[in-house]
Amino acid sequence: xxxxxxxxxxxxxxxxxxxxxxxxxxxxxxxxxxxxxxxxxxxxxxxxxxxxxxxxxxxxxxxxxxxxxxxxxxxxxxxxxxxxxxxxxxxxxxxxxxxxxxxxxxxxxxxxxxxxxxxxxxxxxxxxxxxxxxxxxxxxxxxxxxxxxxxxxxxxxxxxxxxxxxxxxxxxxxxxxxxxxxxxxxxxxxxxxxxxxxxxxxxxxxxxxxxxxxxxxxxxxxxxxxxxxxxxxxxxxxxx
Amino acid sequence: xxxxxxxxxxxxxxxxxxxxxxxxxxxxxxxxxxxxxxxxxxxxxxxxxxxxxxxxxxxxxxxxxxxxxxxxxxxxxxxxxxxxxxxxxxxxxxxxxxxxxxxxxxxxxxxxxxxxxxxxxxxxxxxxxxxxxxxxxxxxxxxxxxxxxxxxxxxxxxxxxxxxxxxxxxxxxxxxxxxxxxxxxxxxxxxxxxxxxxxxxxxxxxxxxxxxxxxxxxxxxxxxxxxxxxxxxxxxxxxx
DNA sequence: CGGGGTGTTGACGCATGTCAAGTATGGTGG
DNA sequence: CCACCATACTTGACATGCGTCAACACCCCG
Numbered sequence: 171x172x173x174x175x176x177x178x179x180x181x182x183x184x185x186x187x188x189x190x191x192x193x194x195x196x197x198x199x200x201x202x203x204x205x206x207x208x209x210x211x212x213x214x215x216x217x218x219x220x221x222x223x224x225x226x227x228x229x230x231x232x233x234x235x236x237x238x239x240x241x242x243x244x245x246x247x248x249x250x251x252x253x254x255x256x257x258x259x260x261x262x263x264x265x266x267x268x269x270x271x272x273x274x275x276x277x278x279x280x281x282x283x284x285x286x287x288x289x290x291x292x293x294x295x296x297x298x299x300x301x302x303x304x305x306x307x308x309x310x311x312x313x314x315x316x317x318x319x320x321x322x323x324x325x326x327x328x329x330x331x332x333x334x335x336x337x338x339x340x341x342x343x344x345x346x347x348x349x350x351x352x353x354x355x356x357x358x359x360x361x362x363x364x365x366x367x368x369x370x371x372x373x374x375x376x377x378x379x380x381x382x383x384x385x386x387x388x389x390x391x392x393x394x395x396x397x398x399x400x401x402x403x404x405x406x407x408x409x410x
Numbered sequence: 411x412x413x414x415x416x417x418x419x420x421x422x423x424x425x426x427x428x429x430x431x432x433x434x435x436x437x438x439x440x441x442x443x444x445x446x447x448x449x450x451x452x453x454x455x456x457x458x459x460x461x462x463x464x465x466x467x468x469x470x471x472x473x474x475x476x477x478x479x480x481x482x483x484x485x486x487x488x489x490x491x492x493x494x495x496x497x498x499x500x501x502x503x504x505x506x507x508x509x510x511x512x513x514x515x516x517x518x519x520x521x522x523x524x525x526x527x528x529x530x531x532x533x534x535x536x537x538x539x540x541x542x543x544x545x546x547x548x549x550x551x552x553x554x555x556x557x558x559x560x561x562x563x564x565x566x567x568x569x570x571x572x573x574x575x576x577x578x579x580x581x582x583x584x585x586x587x588x589x590x591x592x593x594x595x596x597x598x599x600x601x602x603x604x605x606x607x608x609x610x611x612x613x614x615x616x617x618x619x620x621x622x623x624x625x626x627x628x629x630x631x632x633x634x635x636x637x638x639x640x641x642x643x644x645x646x647x648x649x650x
Numbered sequence: 651c652g653g654g655g656t657g658t659t660g661a662c663g664c665a666t667g668t669c670a671a672g673t674a675t676g677g678t679g680g
Numbered sequence: 681c682c683a684c685c686a687t688a689c690t691t692g693a694c695a696t697g698c699g700t701c702a703a704c705a706c707c708c709c710g
Contacts, residue, residue, distance in 0.1 A: 229548045232634040237548040251537040254530065259541060259639045283526065290494065293533050297491040300536060301499060303543035308469045308477040310551045311595030315666070346688065355551030357667055362690065377689095378675085394472040399499045555698070586656065597699050602658065617657095618707095651710100658705070666697085673690070680683085 198274035203267070210262040215275045217253060220246045223268030224344050227260035228352065238353040239306070240299065241265075241345075243329060247295050253279055254296075266344045298401045305399045310355045313394070318354045319364045320393035323374055325400065327383060332402040341381040438514035443507070446584075450502040455515045457493060460486045463508030464584050467500035468592065478593040479546070480539065481505075481566065481585075483573060487535050493519055494536075506584045538641045545639045550595045553634070558594045559604045560633035563614055565640065567623060572642040581621040 201221065204210065210218065210225060220242050227240040227248055239260060242248045252258045253275055282289035302325075309321050331337050345353070351361040368374040373389045375382040383389055441461065444450065450458065450465060460482050467480040467488055479500060482488045492498045493515055522529035542565075549561045571577045585593070591601040608614040613629045615622040623629055 227544075229544070231548065231552050235552045237552045239544040239547045251540060254534045254537045255541065255641055257638065257641075260544060286523070289529075293536070294494045296533070296540060297494045297536055300491060300540035300543060301495065303540060303547060304467075304469070304479040304500060307479045307543060307546050307550060308471065310547060312471050312475045312477045348688080358688095359668080359690085360666055363666090366690090398497065401495055401497075588656080598656095599658085599700080600698055603698090606658090653708105653710090655708090656706080659703085661701090663700080664697105665699085666695105668695075669693090671691085673688105675686100675688075677686090678684085680681100 198277060199271065201269060201271050203269050204264045206264055206267050208264045208268075210264060210268075210270065212249070212258060212262070213272065216272050217247060217249050217275055217278060219271040219273065220244055220248065221269040221271050224265040225262055225268055226265055226349070226353070227262050229260060236352045237355065238349065239303065241326065241353065243333060245333065247292070248299075250292055250296050251299075253282075253292065265349070294401075301399045301401060315354070315356050315360055316364050316367055317393055318356070319350060319361060320368065320373065320389055321395050322350065322354055323376075323381065323383070324386075324390050324393045324395035324397075327381070327386070328395075328397045328400060328402065332400070337386070339383055339386075341383075342379055343376070343381045344379050438517060439511065441509060441511050443509050444504045446504055446507050448504045448508075450504060450508075450510065452489070452498060452502070453512065456512050457487060457489050457515055457518060458502075459511040459513065460484055460488065461509040461511050464505040465502055465508055466505055466589070466593070467502050469500060476592045477595065478589065479543065481593065483569060485573065487532070488539075490532055490536050491539075493522075493532065505589065534641075541639045541641060555594070555596050555600055556604050556607055557633055558596070559590060559601060560608065560613065560629055561635050562590065562594055563616075563621065563623070564626075564630050564633045564635035564637075567621070567626070568635075568637045568640060568642070572640070577626070579623055579626075581623075582619055583616070583621045584619050 222244050225242045226238045228236050228238045230236050248262055249258050309318050327341055330341050347361045348358045351358045365376055462484050465482045466478045468476050468478045470476050488502055489498050549558050566583055567581055570581050587601045588598045591598045605616055
């Protein structure tokens with residue numbers, strides 16, 4: 171089992187390790203394909219790995235409002251918490267067509283027991299998610315709309331950079347303005363106005379799922395963005 | 411090592427397990443006492459357990475605003491994440507006089523390796539914190555001020571109930587109105603108004619650190635509070 | 651007796667929400 | 681290739697929840 175500690179999710183997303191493991195184990199693993207905007211079913215004794223595509227975790231409040239609590243890209247294990255907790259409180263839904271790997275919880279727990287490396291990767295994954303959640307709390311609780319949206323954009327760009335191993339200035343981000351609002355605690359209408367303001371300032375262009383960031387430094391400055399909380403593997407992908 | 415999985419923090423808070431361990435180990439453990447409103451120092455290669463008192467984790471944004479991201483009571487391991495991550499992004503500060511146990515990170519990691527029970531308790535602790543963070547995101551992002559404050563009050567009451575093993579109607583909660591604001595993303599002034607409104611509706615009385623909840627069911631109803639996300643050990647301490 | 655932290659109040663402003671109508675846009679079936 | 685529809689985006693007018701400011705009251709502790 172030769173998986174670098176940080177890389178389990180990435181390796182999982184290649185499917186290699188999982189399929190090897192499936193072959194050497196009697197415990198369950200299978201993959202599914204989901205269309206865009208589909209609920210990701212929660213199986214009681216299994217967790218999933220996002221192998222391809224984007225997804226989000228969210229809660230619906232009593233009055234029907236939705237709050238997106240997490241955004242996930244290929245390599246993430248959005249509900250790994252379920253390995254250690256009796257239930258998950260988030261619902262998950264695809265933002266693009268997705269491929270997911272469904273792993274028996276007992277099986278992955280067993281794998282964790284056998285391999286410190288895997289165990290560390292899984293727990294680290296949970297820990298990083300928690301760090302991101304706390305950053306979101308600060309973002310939503312204490313920043314103005316424009317800084318808030320800018321911050322989320324910085325985070326997504328940074329995570330994509332890390333996935334590709336290099337900084338870019340153009341990103342494919344499959345979020346609607348309504349999604350951005352649900353993630354930042356704003357109304358769709360206000361997100362629209364904020365995006366116009368960001369474009370007017372020459373900081374962000376976002377249309378048709380294509381995000382362009384002419385000047386990262388300035389955007390990060392506006393957002394008060396410090397990427398350390400993401401605990402990315404690549405220290406050189408530094409935004410600010 | 412006979413520690414029920416859920417109970418490591420509780421056991422730690424009694425100091426028993428830790429002192430046994432200290433005796434049988436060459437790795438570091440010691441305790442400190444902190445006055446109210448003191449920074450809890452972050453040691454690079456150690457984590458702490460809150461043995462007595464209340465504390466909070468927070469971030470200071472660039473403009474000096476503070477956002478409280480977590481509130482901790484005796485038995486919590488607020489920075490256990492540091493065991494798996496190179497750095498912590500939260501700062502911690504006491505809300506009351508506190509006693510803390512400082513554990514060498516390498517030592518606790520070793521203990522995790524030796525005992526599945528301890529490892530599970532630590533990871534579960536991290537996972538529950540993450541679940542709470544996500545509930546806070548939804549609370550701050552999508553609830554009105556009055557429901558938001560009510561929700562936080564429900565959470566604190568519920569956690570105290572779990573710690574004492576029974577429901578109560580009076581609680582000692584050492585938060586100022588400014589603290590409540592920093593935790594809910596509101597201004598101090600508005601928290602004051604919200605508390606008056608809650609009192610006027612006969613739902614909450616909060617003065618001099620004493621919280622009285624005449625009718626929990628009604629308060630939980632207003633807050634949209636469902637305690638499952640807390641993953642408490644006592645299912646009978648059900649609020650709603 | 652004084653002073654810092656905390657809580658309270660009122661006046662006012664503004665960031666953001668809400669509503670409603672309209673305009674792209676893109677996919678689908680004929 | 682067009683007609684159609686659903687979804688996404690845009691815009692303006694208006695409402696309001698909450699922030700800000702400033703002054704004051706209270707209280708505990710020294």
